Amino acid sequence: MSSQRSRRRKAERIRKLIERDGTAIQENVSRLNQGRYDAVEQFDAYEELRTEARRIKEEAIAELPTLIETLRESVEANGGSLYLADDAADANRYITDVAESADAETLVKSKSMTTEELEVNDALEAAGVDVWETDLGEFVLQVADDAPSHLVGPSLHISREEITTLFEASFDTDRPLNSPQKLTAFARDFLGEKIEAADIGMTGANFVLADSGTITIVTNEGNARKSAVTPDTHVAVAGVEKIIPSADDLLPFIELISRSATGQDISQYVSLLTPPVDSPTIDFESPDEPLGSGDAEREFHLVLVDNGRMAMRDDDQLRETLYCIRCGACANSCANFQHVGGHAFGGETYTGGIATGWEAGIRGEEAAAEFNDLCTGCSRCVNACPVKIDIPWINTVVRDRLNGEATPSEFDFLVEGLTPDAEGTVSLQSRLFGNFETLAKLGSATAPVSNWVADLGPVRSLLDRYLGVTPERDLPAFQRETLCDWFASRRPSAPNADAERTVVLYPDCYTNYVLVERGKAAVRTLEALGAHVELASPVESGRAPLSQGMIRTATERAEAVAADLAPYLDAEFDVVVIEPSDLAMFHREYDHLLDDDVSSRLSAHSYEIMEYVYGLLSNGADADPLADPTGPVAFHSHCQQRTLGVDSYTTAVLDDLGFDVVTSDVECCGMAGSFGYKSEYYDLSMDVGDDLREQFADEAGRQFVASGTSCSEQLRDLFARDVSHPVELVAPDHGA
Amino acid sequence: MQATVQRFASSLSDVGATLTTTTPGDFASTVDDVVEQPAVGVPLAYDGLSLSDTVVETPPTPRLLREAETGITPVGKAIVASGTLLLDGDAVGTEPVSLYPPTHVAVVRESDLISAVADATDYLGDRLRDGESSVFATGASSTGDMGALVEGVHGPKHVSVVLVEGR
Numbered sequence: 001m002s003s004q005r006s007r008r009r010k011a012e013r014i015r016k017l018i019e020r021d022g023t024a025i026q027e028n029v030s031r032l033n034q035g036r037y038d039a040v041e042q043f044d045a046y047e048e049l050r051t052e053a054r055r056i057k058e059e060a061i062a063e064l065p066t067l068i069e070t071l072r073e074s075v076e077a078n079g080g081s082l083y084l085a086d087d088a089a090d091a092n093r094y095i096t097d098v099a100e101s102a103d104a105e106t107l108v109k110s111k112s113m114t115t116e117e118l119e120v121n122d123a124l125e126a127a128g129v130d131v132w133e134t135d136l137g138e139f140v141l142q143v144a145d146d147a148p149s150h151l152v153g154p155s156l157h158i159s160r161e162e163i164t165t166l167f168e169a170s171f172d173t174d175r176p177l178n179s180p181q182k183l184t185a186f187a188r189d190f191l192g193e194k195i196e197a198a199d200i201g202m203t204g205a206n207f208v209l210a211d212s213g214t215i216t217i218v219t220n221e222g223n224a225r226k227s228a229v230t231p232d233t234h235v236a237v238a239g240v241e242k243i244i245p246s247a248d249d250l251l252p253f254i255e256l257i258s259r260s261a262t263g264q265d266i267s268q269y270v271s272l273l274t275p276p277v278d279s280p281t282i283d284f285e286s287p288d289e290p291l292g293s294g295d296a297e298r299e300f301h302l303v304l305v306d307n308g309r310m311a312m313r314d315d316d317q318l319r320e321t322l323y324c325i326r327c328g329a330c331a332n333s334c335a336n337f338q339h340v341g342g343h344a345f346g347g348e349t350y351t352g353g354i355a356t357g358w359e360a361g362i363r364g365e366e367a368a369a370e371f372n373d374l375c376t377g378c379s380r381c382v383n384a385c386p387v388k389i390d391i392p393w394i395n396t397v398v399r400d401r402l403n404g405e406a407t408p409s410e411f412d413f414l415v416e417g418l419t420p421d422a423e424g425t426v427s428l429q430s431r432l433f434g435n436f437e438t439l440a441k442l443g444s445a446t447a448p449v450s451n452w453v454a455d456l457g458p459v460r461s462l463l464d465r466y467l468g469v470t471p472e473r474d475l476p477a478f479q480r481e482t483l484c485d486w487f488a489s490r491r492p493s494a495p496n497a498d499a500e501r502t503v504v505l506y507p508d509c510y511t512n513y514v515l516v517e518r519g520k521a522a523v524r525t526l527e528a529l530g531a532h533v534e535l536a537s538p539v540e541s542g543r544a545p546l547s548q549g550m551i552r553t554a555t556e557r558a559e560a561v562a563a564d565l566a567p568y569l570d571a572e573f574d575v576v577v578i579e580p581s582d583l584a585m586f587h588r589e590y591d592h593l594l595d596d597d598v599s600s601r602l603s604a605h606s607y608e609i610m611e612y613v614y615g616l617l618s619n620g621a622d623a624d625p626l627a628d629p630t631g632p633v634a635f636h637s638h639c640q641q642r643t644l645g646v647d648s649y650t651t652a653v654l655d656d657l658g659f660d661v662v663t664s665d666v667e668c669c670g671m672a673g674s675f676g677y678k679s680e681y682y683d684l685s686m687d688v689g690d691d692l693r694e695q696f697a698d699e700a701g702r703q704f705v706a707s708g709t710s711c712s713e714q715l716r717d718l719f720a721r722d723v724s725h726p727v728e729l730v731a732p733d734h735g736a
Numbered sequence: 737m738q739a740t741v742q743r744f745a746s747s748l749s750d751v752g753a754t755l756t757t758t759t760p761g762d763f764a765s766t767v768d769d770v771v772e773q774p775a776v777g778v779p780l781a782y783d784g785l786s787l788s789d790t791v792v793e794t795p796p797t798p799r800l801l802r803e804a805e806t807g808i809t810p811v812g813k814a815i816v817a818s819g820t821l822l823l824d825g826d827a828v829g830t831e832p833v834s835l836y837p838p839t840h841v842a843v844v845r846e847s848d849l850i851s852a853v854a855d856a857t858d859y860l861g862d863r864l865r866d867g868e869s870s871v872f873a874t875g876a877s878s879t880g881d882m883g884a885l886v887e888g889v890h891g892p893k894h895v896s897v898v899l900v901e902g903r
């Protein structure tokens with residue numbers, strides 16, 4: 001086995017995709033992402049409707065067997081047929097049977113990811129039916145023999161120029177095709193003829209209403225409307241999870257889906273079809289007879305697809321994937337996706353963050369193995385999801401399950417000493433990064449020798465070869481004197497014992513062993529603002545193992561941290577955290593790892609350092625002891641800090657203290673913990689980092705400031721200069 | 737009512753659609769002014785509002801769907817806040833006539849106006865449970881799949897509304 005070879009292959013593949021499709025993907029995906037931000041900002045009911053939509057989906061999935069039966073009765077009462085297909089082969093068999101009994105020669109389709117999942121086009125073609133995709137994006141893919149790279153914009157990785165070249169080579173036409181307008185007109189006319197001649201129209205469904213048998217289709221082009229009502233026979237294909245009880249439950253989804261997907265308040269067409277529809281049949285072969293005058297009758301088949309979904313429903317971790325409304329917001333808000341697109345960040349059918357849940361549920365966890373790593377857990381998709389799916393958690397769970405399946409390596413001894421509690425057959429690379437705490441303890445105890453050794457060329461080659469640590473990055477420089485050492489050496493040890501606020505500062509691994517100065521700055525700042533500060537034990541929060549999918553190890557760490565902090569919480573201490581990714585553990589992930597009462601108490605009483613400083617100042621603490629601004633600042637907040645909504649406290653404090661601050665607004669710096677250290681992802685992490693480089697390119701005169709360790713490392717690598725934590729700027733002894 | 741009509745006009749304008757107001761008495765001449773020929777329509781089931789005195793051809797045929805420049809239909813409801821038209825599927829062909837020709841002209845009575853999509857819930861729920869179909873249509877059909885936003889794809893490129901006052 002050579003994991004180095006497979007890492008190199010992966011790196012090469014990612015590099016090629018970035019080179020070939022990166023520009024088109026980034027332009028299109030970023031536009032959709034910005035559209036969502038703008039639409040949501042102007043929409044007051046957003047959070048309320050997300051909660052409502054989530055509730056409706058939870059209940060609908062819980063009641064699914066009943067809803068399927070209600071739907072069956074409704075569809076049959078309307079004169080249609082409902083077929084519940086066990087898997088793709090079963091669905092395709094039913095659909096080709098329908099085509100055969102209708103003597104169908106051609107079938108026109110509107111966009112449907114579920115039909116992509118079935119690969120129904122291949123099955124129909126094999127049965128002698130000509131299939132035409134009428135959504136222009138899908139049409140481009142059909143002509144190019146390519147696969148969708150995005151749930152909503154399937155061909156957004158292909159530029160206009162490439163489409164022109166493709167169409168000129170594929171169609172015998174004299175029409176010029178050198179503009180979006182001309183391409184659109186050509187495709188409309190070409191497909192218009194196909195629609196007129198088609199025997200069957202096939203659509204997907206965004207939502208299916210059980211009590212009326214109505215299918216809801218959300219589109220902009222109008223092709224689903226035409227495909228559904230022009231041919232006499234309509235086949236709709238939908239996953240079983242698309243069913244909701246009735247029209248009364250539909251409104252939140254109509255309000256959310258277009259805003260989340262494209263930033264539109266509402267899509268051009270929201271069709272509510274209760275087939276067979278009343279619209280008259282259209283016989284283009286008798287062009288002068290009024291519509292509906294022949295003896296043709298409408299026929300309707302609803303094919304509901306299980307294909308693993310009922311098993312997902314029974315899986316406590318994958319279940320919420322079924323709430324997904326396929327809006328693509330998770331992909332759009334993902335920095336890695338913005339750069340590499342769905343052909344790398346996706347499986348056989350589904351793309352983006354939620355693809356891990358879909359692919360694992362439909363095809364098995366292995367189907368997500370190749371791309372699951374591209375989710376760095378940055379959590380930017382969490383607030384973007386209109387049904388509040390914890391997408392990073394699904395990625396973590398699947399990573400954990402995949403870890404259990406990896407083959408043990410003959411080089412285990414390399415990380416053995418570092419990873420006494422490694423889980424099962426986790427890869428060497430994951431065990432190294434997942435057990436950063438052990439490494440940090442050892443590195444600190446033997447610093448500076450450990451740093452010299454680690455920087456040696458031969459050592460870096462070995463790290464790259466066996467552990468997949470890129471030689472391009474500087475390694476963390478461990479400090480001999482840890483924050484805990486420094487804190488313990490101070491006299492007097494409890495200067496503010498009678499202070500009004502009592503704080504326990506959490507010494508995360510980076511602060512304790514590497515970025516010790518920011519820890520000292522935090523202590524001095526809190527004390528200067530009148531708080532009594534104690535230091536918790538330096539137990540890693542579980543973030544590092546969790547990021548490698550090592551849930552059992554992460555749970556053990558979480559339990560240790562919670563046990564260490566419990567006496568402080570009992571004594572009504574506030575918990576203050578410096579590293580945003582650890583604060584996110586306390587606020588988000590511990591909910592999955594610890595008992596509810598333990599995690600909710602810790603979450604309720606833990607604060608980001610600058611959030612806490614803001615709180616002290618707002619409650620009357622005297623800011624005078626804090627440092628005065630020494631110069632203008634460029635601040636990059638951490639992705640998880642932004643998801644938690646606590647980044648604004650840093651800018652507020654700096655503003656109030658008179659700092660001149662500019663802030664970045666990229667989703668993520670690209671480093672994302674261990675991600676940017678991994679040999680196979682180094683290029684991608686730097687490509688993502690380019691966005692940040694561009695944003696700060698004109699800010700050379702400013703002091704660079706970042707809240708997260710990873711962000712600091714990335715900024716340091718991008719600009720080759722020092723980066724501070726915000727609390728270091730305001731600490732009383734700053735510059736002294 | 738005037739304020740409502742103004743809001744409706746502004747919403748339509750936001751989605752690139754136009755509004756012409758008329759009275760029952762001037763209805764036929766307004767329709768003739770607004771439509772580009774050839775025009776196809778579905779017979780209106782409204783008292784005193786008919787397409788029979790206009791240039792619009794009824795009933796629709798496949799040839800008219802293919803060749804007409806304008807398709808004219810009634811609406812079930814029209815939504816003031818978003819300029820959305822709720823087009824009710826029916827046996828006379830509202831769905832294809834509002835879909836095939838490059839321009840869709842919708843006849844909206846003042847009494848068809850409702851404030852927001854949410855206000856259509858009861859109306860829709862009843863229709864759907866009766867086995868009927870409707871489409872929320874907002875502006876012209878569009879795509880971004882060919883490298884830029886283009887209007888006029890499989891559905892109409894232009895949408896305009898004839899609002900009949902006092903009905």
